[in-house]
Amino acid sequence: MAAQVPLLAVRGSDGTSLLCGPPKCEQHSPFHRDSRISRCFTFSRDGTLFTWCNGQSVSVVKCSDGSMVATFDLPKATLLEFSPLNNILVTWQPYTKSQDSPQGEPNLQLWDLQSSQQIKALYQKKVESWCPSWSEDEKICVRSVNNELHFFENNNFNTLANKLHMQKVSDFALSPGSQPSKVAAYVPGSKGAPSFVRLYQYPVLGGxxxxxxxKSFFKADRVTMQWNKKASAVLVTASTEVDKTGASYYGEQTLHYLAVNGETALVQLPKTGPIYDVAWSPNSAEFCVVYGFMPAKATIFNLKCDPVFDFGTGPRNAAYYSPQGHILVLAGFGNLRGQMEVWDVKKYKQVSKPQAPDATHFSWCPDGEHVVTATCSPRLRVGNGYKIWHYTGSVLHKWDVAAGSELWEVRWQSFPEGSFPERAIMYQAAPSGLGTTQAPTTQAYRPPALRHLPATPSTKLHEDEPPQNMRPGVSGERIMSKTALKNQKKREAKKAAKQEAKSEPEPHSDLVTVSNSQSELSSNDPDTDKKIKNLKKKLKAIEGLKDQQASGKVLEKNQLEKIQKEDQLLKELQALQIGQ
Known part of the structure; x- marks a missing residue:
C-alpha cells in the first residue's frame, strides 16, 4: 500500500488547482485545473471530497480520482462547508434585498449530497458564526438564531428538537468528539452586569x-472559545476594543479556563500586554499562550493553569502545534519579520529557526513533517507565492506567481485523526536543493565614525529572557532557570568580593549601598536621620519584591509601581547622605 500524500489546494487569479504534497510537489493529475476565478474552496473533514465555487457554479469532486459528485447552480456562493459525515453541503452567500423581494432571499442553504436536493434554506445575515455546528456523528446540529441556540437532531431541520434561551446570547462553541455533546454559550455584559460563559451538556439546557x-468576567466586548480535543475544558479569550488605561493599541485581553467538572480559573500571565494567540495541544493536557508587549513571551500551561515551560521572549505572535502534538512552532507574522522557532515539546529543545519574511499564512501538513507558508493577496499584493518546508528548516518546494497575478489562498487536505503516526524528531536539516533559510544572527548598528573603535557592550531597549523549565522539583535541566541564573551571579559576585578584600584593603566608596551590614552614619539633624531610615526601609522592601518577581510570582500593580520608584529613592538617599 502506497503512503498517503496530502494534497494542497491553491486558489488565485489564475484559477484553482490541486498539488500533490511532498516529496513530489507536482500537480494532482486526476484533478483538472479550473482556470476560472474561484470565490472559495474547502475539503471535507475526512479529506475525501473537495468543493469550490468558480463564479458560475459550486462543484463537488472526489479527491482520489477527480470524479464529479454534485453540481449546484450557486454563482454567488462565498463560503462552503461539509457536515462531518459528508451528508450535507452548506453554502452561504451575502444577504441582499431587492424590489421584487424586500425581505431578501434565504442566503444559507443546506444540500443533500446524495440527491443534490435542497434540505433547508435559512436566513443568515451576519458572516460571523455563519455555519451550523454538528457533532461528529451528526446526531446534533446547533445554530444561533435571535438570542437563542436552536438544536436539531438527525439532520431533521423541519423540527426544532431543543433550544437554549439566554438573554442576548451572542456566541457559542459546540464540543468536538463523541456523545454526550457539550456547548459553551457566551452572554455579553450590560448595565454593570458582567459577561459570562456557561457550559451545558445536551440535552440538559437552561439556567x-x-x-x-x-465563569463571569468584566471587560469583554467579544470572546473566542476553544475546546480541547477531549472536550474536557474550554479556553475563553475575552477582548475589549479599547484599553481605557491607554497601555495598549490592541485593547485589553484576559484568558479564562472552564472545565466540564466545574473548575474555573483566570489564567495568570506574568507579562502585561496583549494576548496574541492561544493554542491547545492535541493531547488536551496543556495549552500554549503567546502574550505580552514585544518582545512577547510564550508559556505552556497545564490543566491547573500552572506554567510548565516558558520559552522566554522573542518576536512572535502565533503558536502552532503539529497534528500529532510533538512539535510546536512559535512564529512572528504580520508586522513582524516572519521568524519561526520550531520546538520539540517533549524535550523542550529547539529544532530549527527558519525565517519566512512577508508570510501571511502558515499551516501544518497532516503528516506532521511539513508546513506551508504563503504570501497572499489582499494582505500583500506583491511577492505572492508559497513555500513547502520540512520542519527542520529546509525549503522543499517554492512557487512564485507570475507578474500581474495574485495568490489568494492555500489549504491542506484534511485527514481523519490517526492517519499519520508520530515520527521521531530530526535535528539535522532535511536534504533539499533549495537549501534552508535559518534566521541570521544580527548585530547592533554602529555609526561609521565608531566602527574603527573597539566594540563596547551595547545597552538593549528590552532585556531578553531565556527559556526556563518551570516544573517544580526538576533538576539537571539543560536550560538554567532565571532564578538559578540570578543566584549564580550573586555567588560569583560574593566570591570576587572576598578575593578582592584579601588582596588589598577596600577603598572608601561614594556609591550608595543598601544592605544590613552598612554602617549607620548619624547626622546632627534627627529629621534627616529619620528620612534616611525610611528610604532604606523602602529600598529593602523593593529588593524583596524583585526577588519574588524573579522567582516567577505575579506581582500586583501597586507592587510593580514600587519597583519602578527604586532609582528615584536611591537618588534621594544619596543626596541625603552626601549632605551629612
Missing part, C-alpha cells in the same frame, strides 16, 4: 443550576 461550569 445556572443546569450548567456544568459558569
Amino acid at each position: 445556572v443550576s443546569a450548567a456544568l461550569a459558569n
Whole structure:
C-alpha cells in the first residue's frame, strides 16, 4: 500500500488547482485545473471530497480520482462547508434585498449530497458564526438564531428538537468528539452586569443550576472559545476594543479556563500586554499562550493553569502545534519579520529557526513533517507565492506567481485523526536543493565614525529572557532557570568580593549601598536621620519584591509601581547622605 500524500489546494487569479504534497510537489493529475476565478474552496473533514465555487457554479469532486459528485447552480456562493459525515453541503452567500423581494432571499442553504436536493434554506445575515455546528456523528446540529441556540437532531431541520434561551446570547462553541455533546454559550455584559460563559451538556439546557461550569468576567466586548480535543475544558479569550488605561493599541485581553467538572480559573500571565494567540495541544493536557508587549513571551500551561515551560521572549505572535502534538512552532507574522522557532515539546529543545519574511499564512501538513507558508493577496499584493518546508528548516518546494497575478489562498487536505503516526524528531536539516533559510544572527548598528573603535557592550531597549523549565522539583535541566541564573551571579559576585578584600584593603566608596551590614552614619539633624531610615526601609522592601518577581510570582500593580520608584529613592538617599 502506497503512503498517503496530502494534497494542497491553491486558489488565485489564475484559477484553482490541486498539488500533490511532498516529496513530489507536482500537480494532482486526476484533478483538472479550473482556470476560472474561484470565490472559495474547502475539503471535507475526512479529506475525501473537495468543493469550490468558480463564479458560475459550486462543484463537488472526489479527491482520489477527480470524479464529479454534485453540481449546484450557486454563482454567488462565498463560503462552503461539509457536515462531518459528508451528508450535507452548506453554502452561504451575502444577504441582499431587492424590489421584487424586500425581505431578501434565504442566503444559507443546506444540500443533500446524495440527491443534490435542497434540505433547508435559512436566513443568515451576519458572516460571523455563519455555519451550523454538528457533532461528529451528526446526531446534533446547533445554530444561533435571535438570542437563542436552536438544536436539531438527525439532520431533521423541519423540527426544532431543543433550544437554549439566554438573554442576548451572542456566541457559542459546540464540543468536538463523541456523545454526550457539550456547548459553551457566551452572554455579553450590560448595565454593570458582567459577561459570562456557561457550559451545558445536551440535552440538559437552561439556567445556572443546569450548567456544568459558569465563569463571569468584566471587560469583554467579544470572546473566542476553544475546546480541547477531549472536550474536557474550554479556553475563553475575552477582548475589549479599547484599553481605557491607554497601555495598549490592541485593547485589553484576559484568558479564562472552564472545565466540564466545574473548575474555573483566570489564567495568570506574568507579562502585561496583549494576548496574541492561544493554542491547545492535541493531547488536551496543556495549552500554549503567546502574550505580552514585544518582545512577547510564550508559556505552556497545564490543566491547573500552572506554567510548565516558558520559552522566554522573542518576536512572535502565533503558536502552532503539529497534528500529532510533538512539535510546536512559535512564529512572528504580520508586522513582524516572519521568524519561526520550531520546538520539540517533549524535550523542550529547539529544532530549527527558519525565517519566512512577508508570510501571511502558515499551516501544518497532516503528516506532521511539513508546513506551508504563503504570501497572499489582499494582505500583500506583491511577492505572492508559497513555500513547502520540512520542519527542520529546509525549503522543499517554492512557487512564485507570475507578474500581474495574485495568490489568494492555500489549504491542506484534511485527514481523519490517526492517519499519520508520530515520527521521531530530526535535528539535522532535511536534504533539499533549495537549501534552508535559518534566521541570521544580527548585530547592533554602529555609526561609521565608531566602527574603527573597539566594540563596547551595547545597552538593549528590552532585556531578553531565556527559556526556563518551570516544573517544580526538576533538576539537571539543560536550560538554567532565571532564578538559578540570578543566584549564580550573586555567588560569583560574593566570591570576587572576598578575593578582592584579601588582596588589598577596600577603598572608601561614594556609591550608595543598601544592605544590613552598612554602617549607620548619624547626622546632627534627627529629621534627616529619620528620612534616611525610611528610604532604606523602602529600598529593602523593593529588593524583596524583585526577588519574588524573579522567582516567577505575579506581582500586583501597586507592587510593580514600587519597583519602578527604586532609582528615584536611591537618588534621594544619596543626596541625603552626601549632605551629612
